[in-house]
Amino acid sequence: MKITRRTFGIRAMSLGVATAALSTPSILRAVGYPTRAVNYIIPFNPGGESDVTARFQQPFFERITGKSVVIQSKPGAGGATAWAQLNGFEPDGHTIMNTIVPHTVLQPAMKDVGYQTSDINNVFFFHYTPDAIVVKADSPYQSLQDLIDDATANPGRVTFGGSGTNTANHLATEIFADMTGARATYIPFKGSAPAMTAVLGGQIAAAMSYTTQGVKAGDQVRTLAVATAERVAALPDTPTFTELGFDHIGGAYRGVAVPAGTPQDIQQNLSDILLQINAEPEFQAQMTAAGYEVIDIPLGDVPAFIEERKAAYAPAIERLKSA
Structure with a gap:
């Protein structure tokens, strides 16, 4: 299934989930949720993609529900510290947590991180940050093929920086090696921003990063390829992997989860609120300008998406396990 906003948005509408959500905000609160401020936990440091998009959501959530949203950072172990604590919170929908796939699939598959993928009760996925390979503006790599040629001729010499171990960037580096035959050495940093700093400082050859970092860095960098179905509006001169002959569309899919035991009607209500936020033209414009891809994966579609x-x-x- 190609993961696009249209695919999941139309499916949700056909189920009738979105109709009430997009009409009257009072219907969203028919089950009495939320009744007070909502604590929105971000498992990473402030300033990263998860934090930025939560703050994009915040004013819309507050306008729709009439309740405040408190954004709280709980960084550690690439998100694992917070995700392992998720089910210890009160299951009433007033503590919600940012989640990321593939992190929550990859981390427990690689080692004991205090939670299993099945422990994360996602209610909605609202966007993905497309994978992108970014180099310094004066890099000798003028194209993706230049980088592939060097990495193929000199296995392991080309260094890719990324956000942590057993994360989306780490997995994307392995996917890149598989689809191109070019082996780079992956170097984990404490976030996507520190990896980009290393690119700009010349400490690493490239960043296996996201479109958002390419947009943010502007003329200081050259983005060689993006993992989207079509070119990114904010990076119009950058080709997609597909254009270059590689079947790769994906990145870090961000969603919202609640503690296990949260009543189904509250989960559905929260999913509907997030769907309504995604439908806001102002929210979509913010996301697009920053390099994010908005998608609608509501509560009913989450299990199939995860599988x-x-x-x-x-x-x-x-392959990572056997490396």
């Missing part, structure tokens, strides 16, 4: 992603990642995960 699809697990199957897609399985070969690369097995």
